[in-house]
Amino acid sequence: MDAPPETNVESESCNDAEDEKSGSDCQSMPAYMNSVLRRQYLQEMVKVLPAPVQNRITTLKNLQLDHLKIEAEFFEEVYKLEQKYQLKYQPLFDKRREIVEGTVDPAEEKPKWKEPENLSENEGDIEALRESLKSFKNIPADAKGIPGFWLTVFRNTAILSEMVQPHDEPAMRKLTDISIKYDNGHSYTLEFHFDKNEYFTNTVLTKHYVLKSTVDPDDPFAFEGPEIYKCTGCTINWEKKMNLTVKTIRKKQKHKERGAVRTIVKQVPTDSFFNFFNPPEVPTDKEEIDDDSQQILATDFEIGHFLRARIIPKAVLYFTGDIVDDEDDEDEEEFEGEEDDYDDDDEPPAKGQNKSSGNKKQSPNDCPNQ
Numbered sequence: 001m002d003a004p005p006e007t008n009v010e011s012e013s014c015n016d017a018e019d020e021k022s023g024s025d026c027q028s029m030p031a032y033m034n035s036v037l038r039r040q041y042l043q044e045m046v047k048v049l050p051a052p053v054q055n056r057i058t059t060l061k062n063l064q065l066d067h068l069k070i071e072a073e074f075f076e077e078v079y080k081l082e083q084k085y086q087l088k089y090q091p092l093f094d095k096r097r098e099i100v101e102g103t104v105d106p107a108e109e110k111p112k113w114k115e116p117e118n119l120s121e122n123e124g125d126i127e128a129l130r131e132s133l134k135s136f137k138n139i140p141a142d143a144k145g146i147p148g149f150w151l152t153v154f155r156n157t158a159i160l161s162e163m164v165q166p167h168d169e170p171a172m173r174k175l176t177d178i179s180i181k182y183d184n185g186h187s188y189t190l191e192f193h194f195d196k197n198e199y200f201t202n203t204v205l206t207k208h209y210v211l212k213s214t215v216d217p218d219d220p221f222a223f224e225g226p227e228i229y230k231c232t233g234c235t236i237n238w239e240k241k242m243n244l245t246v247k248t249i250r251k252k253q254k255h256k257e258r259g260a261v262r263t264i265v266k267q268v269p270t271d272s273f274f275n276f277f278n279p280p281e282v283p284t285d286k287e288e289i290d291d292d293s294q295q296i297l298a299t300d301f302e303i304g305h306f307l308r309a310r311i312i313p314k315a316v317l318y319f320t321g322d323i324v325d326d327e328d329d330e331d332e333e334e335f336e337g338e339e340d341d342y343d344d345d346d347e348p349p350a351k352g353q354n355k356s357s358g359n360k361k362q363s364p365n366d367c368p369n370q
Helices: 009-028 035-047 051-101 123-132 149-155 166-172 273-277 291-320 327-335
Strands: 175-182 187-194 204-212 227-232 246-254 261-269
Touching: 035 051, 051 175, 051 291, 149 166, 149 175, 149 291, 166 273, 175 291, 187 291, 204 273, 204 291, 227 291
Parallel strands: none
Antiparallel strands: 175 187, 187 204, 204 227, 246 261
16 A cells, blocks of 8 residues: 655644744743743742752852852952042043133044044934034134034933023033042042133032942842942032023913913022032832832932943043944844734734833933923
8 A cells, every 4th residue: 555645734733833832931931021020039049959969059149148258358459449549530520621621622643543434334324423513513713622522422422412402502512621539438529610601600520329339138138239228419509590490480370260360480490400410319118119119219320320330430431432322232232133023813903003111210300390
């Protein structure tokens, strides 16, 4: 008898079963669970292990605690090194400030580095760039220092650009330097130096950050090194009617009985970079702080670290584009080639339609009372 003709029925059935089994296995893998479920799963996993194995794991975690204590000592030494080398960096920062301000005009120098090649080969992109560079081309040759240096650095960096509102820009053009001073203990102060301007009388605005670098006995394994846990701003002495953190609104109000109409003028908080110097207070009890304030502080702490570790040391590289934010580029690469799965009977999602929308991330430039 001849063998029956070959078919793919059995093969397809097997593949479907394997895919279903594989999908089921994936769902049970901790790596594919959300963080809360993953932690719960792993804790339960340890509980069901034999007692001798659990004891060995306990010993390993005790060793980890000893490691964390040494690691805390390591970060303590690193912080002392940062303070030591800040004294060596400072003369360079002082020279940078003099050049930016225009109090010193350096002699002509040739680059000591190799310039990178032009990355854009698209003529359309180049034309668009030329159009947006008109404001820079209009800077006169006899301009003092480097006009708008720090504002440009802020505008070139996503996390900082979000802080600066359009109405802040004239004041931000008067920013001549950002410096750092390490205090006794684990704290530092950021100093924002401003030239004389029509908005406020302060020549320096300050932001003080306090760090902790100890292992929390209540949650020791969360330790990842020094972290900011508190910050304080300063009082800005605004000129009359020049406060950039408030706006004036006019509201008409009608009398219920007489029908008379009056106009009420009042000031309300508004978003501004200068809200950065009025952060929410950190209560002694962490549970007392509301969610919005917690988000603002978290972003504030991130910015404080970013300014200290990245912007102050390498400001000119953010100005020239030698360092750029590449988060958006990474996101595009991550999603490139990925497609949503949907049944043949279903319509594909509309272009530009998001699957979900999250809450707006709170920023230190958000007005605290909104």
